[in-house]
Amino acid sequence: MKNTTIVIGESAPLTEEIMQQFGFIIAPFKLDWPEGENLTGDMFTKMRESKKQGIKTTPKTSQPSMGSFKKCFEEALTKTQYVLAITISSVISGTHNSAMQAKKMFPDDIQERIFIVDSFNVDAAETLLAIKAAEMDEQGLPINEIVKKLEEQKNQTKLFGMLESPYWLEAGGRLGHGVAVLLEQMQKIGMRPILSVIDGLVKPANLKMQAQDTANALFKQTENIIKDPLSNNKKISLAITHADNLTEAQKLKELFIKNYPQIKIEFVTQMGPVIGAHVGPGALISCTIQD
Numbered sequence: 001m002k003n004t005t006i007v008i009g010e011s012a013p014l015t016e017e018i019m020q021q022f023g024f025i026i027a028p029f030k031l032d033w034p035e036g037e038n039l040t041g042d043m044f045t046k047m048r049e050s051k052k053q054g055i056k057t058t059p060k061t062s063q064p065s066m067g068s069f070k071k072c073f074e075e076a077l078t079k080t081q082y083v084l085a086i087t088i089s090s091v092i093s094g095t096h097n098s099a100m101q102a103k104k105m106f107p108d109d110i111q112e113r114i115f116i117v118d119s120f121n122v123d124a125a126e127t128l129l130a131i132k133a134a135e136m137d138e139q140g141l142p143i144n145e146i147v148k149k150l151e152e153q154k155n156q157t158k159l160f161g162m163l164e165s166p167y168w169l170e171a172g173g174r175l176g177h178g179v180a181v182l183l184e185q186m187q188k189i190g191m192r193p194i195l196s197v198i199d200g201l202v203k204p205a206n207l208k209m210q211a212q213d214t215a216n217a218l219f220k221q222t223e224n225i226i227k228d229p230l231s232n233n234k235k236i237s238l239a240i241t242h243a244d245n246l247t248e249a250q251k252l253k254e255l256f257i258k259n260y261p262q263i264k265i266e267f268v269t270q271m272g273p274v275i276g277a278h279v280g281p282g283a284l285i286s287c288t289i290q291d
Contacts, residue, residue, distance in 0.1 A: 004137040004146065005076035007085040009064060009095050011274040012126035013241045015267050022134040025072045027085070027099070029274045033059035043273050044244035044281040051167065058171045059277035063095040069102035073114055082143045085116045086130050086150070088274075091200030092122070115143060117150050120200045123275045124239035124267075124287035125157045131237075131266060132289065156290035158225045160205060161195045162214045164245070164282020194221050215251040218286045223259070226288055230260065235291040237264045241271040243283040252286060263288075 006022065008014070010029040018024070031043075035057045039046040043059065050057075064072075069085070076083035090096035096118045103114045117133075119126045129150055136146045163169070166183040186192065194217065196205035208217045226236050238256060242249040253268050270276075271285065 002137060003080055003140075004082040004084050004133070004143055005080045006130050006133055006137075007069070007072045007076055007083060007099075008126060008130045009086075009088055009274075010272060011088040011093070011095070011122065012086075012130065013124060013239075013267075013269050013271045013275075014127060015269050018127070018131065018267060022131065023079075024130060024134075025076055027064040027069055027072050027095075029064060030062040031059055031273050031277065032062070033057065033277075042244075043276060044270075047168070047277075047281050048244075056171065058168060059273065061274050061277050063093050063098055066098050066102045066105065069099045070105050073102060073106070077110070077113060082113050082115065084133055084143065084146065085114070086119055086126055086133065087116065088122055088126060089120050089197065089200040090118045091120070092202065115147050117147060117154070119157075120154055121157055121159055121197045122202065123159065123161075123271055123285055124241045125154075125159045125197065125289070128157060128237060128239050128266060128287060128289040129154060132291075153289060153291075157287065158222070158289075159197050159285060159287040160218055160221045161279065161283060161285040162192060162218060163195070163279055164243075165280060168278065168280030192217070194218065214245075214284050215248045215255060218252055218284060219255040219259075222256075222286045222288060226260065226263070229290050230262065235264070236260075236262075237266050237289050237291070239266045239287045240268040241275075241285045241287075242268075243271055243276045243279060244281045245284050246270070248284050252284065 007025045009027045035055050036046045039049050073083050085099045087096040099116045119129050133146055193204040194206045240249050240252055249268050
């Protein structure tokens with residue numbers, strides 16, 4: 001019997017199958033890009049076209065408001081005894097704080113039914129944690145045990161990503177021009193950084209030479225993390241997201257299927273506009289979680 005409804009931010013990528021299976025409630029972010037309204041296609045197509053046209057603005061995102069979270073919590077509480085919100089890292093977004101403030105808007109007895117977990121991560125990691133929470137709820141674990149387990153599992157969640165270009169990080173003000181130029185020059189000779197989430201922040205995790213093949217580079221980086229747990233019979237789940245880069249995403253999936261068939265591949269999907277607006281088209285992410 002389902003006792004908990006999970007609320008997850010729009011920053012997390014979700015497929016229709018996942019939504020139907022687990023019934024997550026989505027806390028919406030806001031996307032603002034007036035210049036993009038004059039372009040055609042999906043967001044990533046528009047971003048590519050805007051770069052060609054020399055449009056200097058980028059899509060801007062803002063976190064869900066307290067009011068949005070309050071509505072999500074109210075809806076969740078009509079369905080189940082408890083509500084569990086899983087948010088994008090509090091170090092890079094105020095989403096977690098919005099959720100916490102929304103919780104305080106309820107009477108004390110209702111607050112006792114609302115639980116909020118900071119994923120301390122982004123993108124696919126948020127979704128993987130939400131899936132694990134839903135599965136534990138289906139197994140009948142009490143909400144306090146689910147939260148405790150999630151706090152442990154989020155430290156076992158590893159995300160790695162590669163960008164097509166540092167252009168969008170610079171355009172969005174998250175990377176200085178000098179660093180962006182240096183990264184572009186490095187990429188021309190096949191040297192590219194692999195990004196990860198460290199202490200809640202997106203940081204370089206490694207520098208790969210001859211890394212034109214992003215799928216293979218991400219596979220090898222992830223492989224370093226999963227080898228030991230798998231050799232000790234630990235269970236690993238995997239998620240892959242991309243920003244209009246399905247070919248490399250499918251290639252990455254096939255590498256895991258061929259080399260580590262015991263891994264459970266939860267989903268392969270295009271990342272949403274919240275993360276995509278910052279990393280830009282062509283980005284690719286590999287994320288694993290250890291049970």
